[in-house]
Amino acid sequence: MKALVTGFDPFGGDEVNPSSLAVSKLKKRIAGIAVHTVELPTSYAKSAGVLRAAIDKVRPDIVLCVGQAGGRSELCLERIGINVQDARIRDNDGKQPIDKPVVKEGPAAYFATLPIKACVAALRKAGLPAAVSNTAGTFVCNHILYSLMDIAQDHPAAFRGGFLHIPYVPEQVARLGAAPSMAVEDIVRGIEIILEVSAERTVDIQTVEGRIS
Amino acid sequence: MKALVTGFDPFGGDEVNPSSLAVSKLKKRIAGIAVHTVELPTSYAKSAGVLRAAIDKVRPDIVLCVGQAGGRSELCLERIGINVQDARIRDNDGKQPIDKPVVKEGPAAYFATLPIKACVAALRKAGLPAAVSNTAGTFVCNHILYSLMDIAQDHPAAFRGGFLHIPYVPEQVARLGAAPSMAVEDIVRGIEIILEVSAERTVDIQTVEGRIS
């Protein structure tokens, strides 16, 4: 079994991106899964190409993309990626698309295919704050989740995929001011649990994780 | 020009639902638009049927569904409805579906077709807090937004549609404790502005309203 895990490079003036920081600390082998990693550029134009090249090369069974969600307090498994690029700030190419599609004529959205509720349950059991999220925003994180699931539609490597949004790490909040954070060791441990659970089960569990609004 | 505006009945033990409260206070005619209203039951099983019957009867040009988003501080124009029923609490029929589709074999999501960014700009210009939201949750609000846009796919009344999530009204927070609220008069005024803007323009404006996560 092979997993591909991706992080992003820093953006928006930050010196660090906890996603690539955490991904770089992953073990190469987790519960029998060979773990491959790649850093994606925070770029609408380039990130999906780098992701596709890594998938072509690794031919993974599971792909987990990881990105920073500043302000959130939990490990958030994203349910869905939507066909929108709508940037609040410039990406690392200096581009700021407004209401463009990720894929022209693509469907409005794709669901992640990892067992997100089973992951949330396992994370909590391990003492880690976790939740299902219903929006990955409209910046490059959402772009890459949508792109990932679009690639999955017809890729010869019949992988399942998903996206994890993570909080700031403490050193960022020490600079930026009041916001939740999570120790990078806990984020790493969380990613490893997600990979284990995703490798074990293809069908998700049925638990109450919906949101009223 | 005809508009149909819907609110929901109270749910989750609340005595009031600010959406139906506000909708009941709308003028019958706003800037040349004939305004029809209907209250939807907070029911996965029944709400879409009531909505469709009202659309069949009114044959509106514009449909705006309104629902309560307890905890939000702004008038939120929803961008997208997703093909999921995932209830955190029981609906008014006592049902709590978990990870069911709204429409079997339906697409993963539909985008709203009202000019949401133009509405947000006009609301702010009128002194009302407003935002674009990228998730309507997974309860009956999202269910009805998805259903609305699904009905729109092939309905003879070629309407455009969207969903407005509104904060609590002050009297709710006086009972429930700390959370943002908005005066019902301001919510009513906001709905009227949305109808006016939606009647005036079919193409949205390009403004920075995206979210990073």
Add this chain to the structure above:
Amino acid sequence: MKALVTGFDPFGGDEVNPSSLAVSKLKKRIAGIAVHTVELPTSYAKSAGVLRAAIDKVRPDIVLCVGQAGGRSELCLERIGINVQDARIRDNDGKQPIDKPVVKEGPAAYFATLPIKACVAALRKAGLPAAVSNTAGTFVCNHILYSLMDIAQDHPAAFRGGFLHIPYVPEQVARLGAAPSMAVEDIVRGIEIILEVSAERTVDIQTVEGRIS
């Protein structure tokens, strides 16, 4: 019975201060109470002098100072003012004192002497979000609450006094972005209720309004 109610002028680049906006809309007579108002400058150096002059002139039975607490969602009756000037931003004189006392050799703090819990109960009963707060911050609002209660120690007008922190008004949030707000009409109504309750009772009620942290 005479009440003196004060608001502040705008500060920190804001065009409006909801406290003076609301205070300017008060009726001159509320339930038999003659209501006098004055606007205080958002100035550590000048505000207490203006307040004292108004108290000398009006000789009130009750003094309620009102100030903006951007980010709060409720009408907050402050419990205590502390003997600290510790400015996050410059005041309207361009001064930014750090860890200075309001009154040299003054006590560490003074409690407000209005019946704050009875006010909260009455506000909620009237459908207005309300709470007891245990910190008025360390900017000019806290400065004036401390100064007010210091004046009360030996002033011939044996007034009781307190401080009300209010949310943004909607038009501010329309400009500033996501934060709770309250309609100015509701703030005005809240102030009137506080004056009525404060005139009626000198001893507070015993209700659960404490905070764990």
Add this chain to the structure above:
Amino acid sequence: MKALVTGFDPFGGDEVNPSSLAVSKLKKRIAGIAVHTVELPTSYAKSAGVLRAAIDKVRPDIVLCVGQAGGRSELCLERIGINVQDARIRDNDGKQPIDKPVVKEGPAAYFATLPIKACVAALRKAGLPAAVSNTAGTFVCNHILYSLMDIAQDHPAAFRGGFLHIPYVPEQVARLGAAPSMAVEDIVRGIEIILEVSAERTVDIQTVEGRIS
């Protein structure tokens, strides 16, 4: 140089209190400081007596009391303790005092005498989220801060004292749902930094840490 550090036992139905958890993991000697620890009961009636007995026995130079502030995201150095017992929930004796003084005829408040801003600066430099707080609430944490500084008024051990409010630990949020947390290792590291800084300097630094409201 001797330091006394206290934590509280669990309360309010929690299985763990991160304050005693962190305090139990402190090294016995930190940068030349002998570290003594004691667990206080979350009891208005008993906590101050246990604290005083420990001070009598240890005769510390520095006392740091630590308590949980569920919902906060930073290590919060408290500026002031107020002469109020106003319980939102029952303490571990089943008592819920409303608007009682900590010390009859005591002053309204006492300031902490540790160099709180120097501690915040050092914590941030070490990559830990930190802030000055102006309210310790009105439950047993505030009670013990006020009691500590009251004991300091005339105790033969001329100690300086303060209070640290800490976030939940991740395992609590995994059970309780969305709230910020901090790894216990980071809390421990934070306490050690606070002890070092407090031992080094008796006069605080002048930095911008005030709050507007």
